[in-house]
Amino acid sequence: MSSTASAGSVDDVVARIERLPTSWWHVKTRIIVGVATFFDAFDALAIATVLPVLVPLWKLAPQQIGLLISAGFLGQLIGAMLFGWIGERFGRMPAMIWSIALFAVMSLICGLAWDYNSLLVFRVIQGIGLGGEVPIAAVYISELTRARHRGRFVLLYELVFPIGLTAASLLGLWVVPNFGWQWMFYIGALPALLALVLRVLLPESPRWLAVHHRPAEADRALSLIEAETQKSTGQPLPQPQPVTATSDRRASLSDLFGEVYLRRTLVVWVIWFSAYFVNYGLAIWLPTIYRTVFKLPLDVSLRYGLITQAVGLLGTLICALTIDYVGRRIWFAIAFACAAVSLALLSLTASPTAEQVLMHMSFAYFFVSTINIGVYLYTPELYPTRTRALGVGTATAWLRFASIIGPIAVGSMIAGGISSVFLWFSVVAAMAAIITAAFAVETKGRVLEEVSP
Numbered sequence: 167m168s169s170t171a172s173a174g175s176v177d178d179v180v181a182r183i184e185r186l187p188t189s190w191w192h193v194k195t196r197i198i199v200g201v202a203t204f205f206d207a208f209d210a211l212a213i214a215t216v217l218p219v220l221v222p223l224w225k226l227a228p229q230q231i232g233l234l235i236s237a238g239f240l241g242q243l244i245g246a247m248l249f250g251w252i253g254e255r256f257g258r259m260p261a262m263i264w265s266i267a268l269f270a271v272m273s274l275i276c277g278l279a280w281d282y283n284s285l286l287v288f289r290v291i292q293g294i295g296l297g298g299e300v301p302i303a304a305v306y307i308s309e310l311t312r313a314r315h316r317g318r319f320v321l322l323y324e325l326v327f328p329i330g331l332t333a334a335s336l337l338g339l340w341v342v343p344n345f346g347w348q349w350m351f352y353i354g355a356l357p358a359l360l361a362l363v364l365r366v367l368l369p370e371s372p373r374w375l376a377v378h379h380r381p382a383e384a385d386r387a388l389s390l391i392e393a394e395t396q397k398s399t400g401q402p403l404p405q406p407q408p409v410t411a412t413s414d415r416r417a418s419l420s421d422l423f424g425e426v427y428l429r430r431t432l433v434v435w436v437i438w439f440s441a442y443f444v445n446y447g448l449a450i451w452l453p454t455i456y457r458t459v460f461k462l463p464l465d466v467s468l469r470y471g472l473i474t475q476a477v478g479l480l481g482t483l484i485c486a487l488t489i490d491y492v493g494r495r496i497w498f499a500i501a502f503a504c505a506a507v508s509l510a511l512l513s514l515t516a517s518p519t520a521e522q523v524l525m526h527m528s529f530a531y532f533f534v535s536t537i538n539i540g541v542y543l544y545t546p547e548l549y550p551t552r553t554r555a556l557g558v559g560t561a562t563a564w565l566r567f568a569s570i571i572g573p574i575a576v577g578s579m580i581a582g583g584i585s586s587v588f589l590w591f592s593v594v595a596a597m598a599a600i601i602t603a604a605f606a607v608e609t610k611g612r613v614l615e616e617v618s619p
Contacts, residue, residue, distance in 0.1 A: 174381025174388075176551070179372045180615055181406035182388055184312045188319065191394035195310065196319075198367055199303050200326035202266045202357050206299045207330025208337075209273050209292065209354040213238060214449070214471065215338025216347035218457045218464050224282050231454060232577025236570040237286050239446070241293020243566030249298025250559015258306040258371045258555065262299060263364050269295030270358035277351030297566055300327065300542070301558040308546035309373040309554070310391070313613040317494075317543055321486035324539040328479045335472035343464060373614075377551045421553040422560065426619070430548045431557070433605045434541070437498060438564040440598035441537040444505060444591050447572025449474065449531060452523075459584060460520040470524050477528040478535030485536035494544045495606040501533035501540075502599035508533075509592035513585045523584070534595070547609040550618040 172178060186192075213235060221231060245265065253261035272292030279285035304324070311319050334350070341349050369391065375384035396403055422431050452474060456467035489497050512518060512526035541561075549557035576587055609617050 172381065174372075174376055174383070174385035176373070176376045176615070177408065178406070179376045179384055179388055180613065181408055182392065183310065183372070184613065185404050185406045186312060186392065186395050187399055188315075189395040189398035191391060191398055192310070192319070195368060196307065196323040198360075198364070199262070199307060200323055202262065202360055202364075203300055203303050203324075204326045204330040204333070205354060205357040206269065206296055207327040208334045209269055209351075210238065210242075210296055211330075211334040211449075211475075212273075212338070212350040212354055213289065214451075214453055215334060215342055215468060216350055217454050218467055219342055219347045220282075220285075221454065221458070226282065228577040229574075230282065232574040234282070234286055234289065235446075235451070236572075236574050238289040238293040238296065239566045239569035241290040241295075242297025243293075243563050243570065245294035245297025246301060246559045246562040246566055248294065249302055250556045250562075252298075253302045253305065253555035253559070254553065258302055258309070258374055259365055259368065261302045261555070262306065263361050265295045265298030265302065266357050266364070267295070267361035268292070269299065270355050270361065273351045273354035274358075277348040277355075293566075297562070298559075301545075301562040302555060304542040305546050305555050305558050306371055308543070308614070309371045309551065313611055313616075315490055316547075317490040317610060318486055320543045321482070321489060321539055324542050325479075325482055325486055327539055327542075328475070328482045328535055332472070332475040332479050335468065335475045339465065339468040339472055342468070373551045415550075415552065421550055422557055427549070429605060430607055431561075433601060433607075434545050434548060434561050435564045436598055436601050437537065437541050437606075438545075438561050439568040440502065440594050441534055441541060441568075442565040443568035443572045444509075444530070444534050444595055445538055445572075446569040447576050448527060448587075448591060449478075451576045452527065455523070455584065456520055460523075462520055470520065473524060474528045474531050478531045481532035481535045482539050485540055489540060489543070490610055493608050493610045494540065494547075495602060495608045498537050498540060498544075498606065499599050499603035501537050502595045502602060505530040505533045506592045506595035506599060509588045509595060513587075513589035513592060515585070518585070526588075530595075544609065547612075547614060547617055548607065551614070554618075 217231060220226065249261045249265050252264070269292050272288060272295060276285060276288045276292055279288055307320055307323050337353065338350060341353070369387035370383070372384045372388040375387060392403060421427055453467045453471040456462045456470050457464065462470070485497065508526050508530040512523065515522055545558045545561045546554055
């Protein structure tokens, strides 16, 4: 333990985490939590793969399509706030377990929907679980990670989200035409099994335990991690060195809106809103646009959607490997700007073809996807442990708000031509690029407690 702090105290926990090398235990943890996050993404995008079937089957109007897409995000808005509070009050593990169980069980129930209205209600309830899992998982992974190469460590875990999105597109291409749309939701129910055993597989966050004055439990949890790390590496661990001195402060609204944090909160809200307004506003609509506007066959529409998701996955991989060198602020600003340019060029193309939409949207999605996962790394870095889950939950609520109005906006504007849709999304991305470049705080390579006292 640290020679200057008692076992299980915040300073002791930070010092001990900072001296841990990345080991098989850390990789295993990312895999276990990543399975849940994979299915979170899978279930979130499943609706995009089944809509080309449901639209003619249930004779849905564009406004109904937008509402059905947005319904899940309304639930996610509620879930982000609810499970952010649960994660702060009762711990990261209970919040993860209950959110996973909720979205998995509701995925099964969505597959049993008999009409538009029933699926609408089921998607809202499922969204509560979907909205809670990913931000809490991101907080949990961040709190286990040392400052050095934290970007790579966290984002290699976060890659499972775009992998889940790509898998939903890929499986949808095969499952929906051959087995029916219901099976996309049945597959999404599998993580219910993980919820049953997650608490046995992983300890509670030592940082959370220490901040909540449970030093003995924090010491036990971290001792387990240290033992597993030492066993994995086969080398004795170095002595922990004092890293930072923390003060014992109670959580308050000043941790989100006080002198230190107000600027961070407002900027990160802009990033969340803008990135996901563009992402879900367009990406989830794409297969339906190809099918209804360009009259492409179902398999071609799904294949084009898959191509865009695969390009986004490539972008996120490059981001994960380089963001620790480039930095969060510069990366986000450049990515927003590139997406804005691509969407603006598409909006200026008179009567674009499906292939032109595919090319420009894939280019924009390459960059937007990097922000979509990068902000899950960045947001936990901006807040102290005492309010980190609440801060991330509140920030991701803007993701859900953007995801609600984005698809509805597309449904409302598409009657006037798709060029105007691309123009508005370009404007949003351009404004986010300017705000991020001017006001975002850089966090790369800094200990969490140093960034957020």
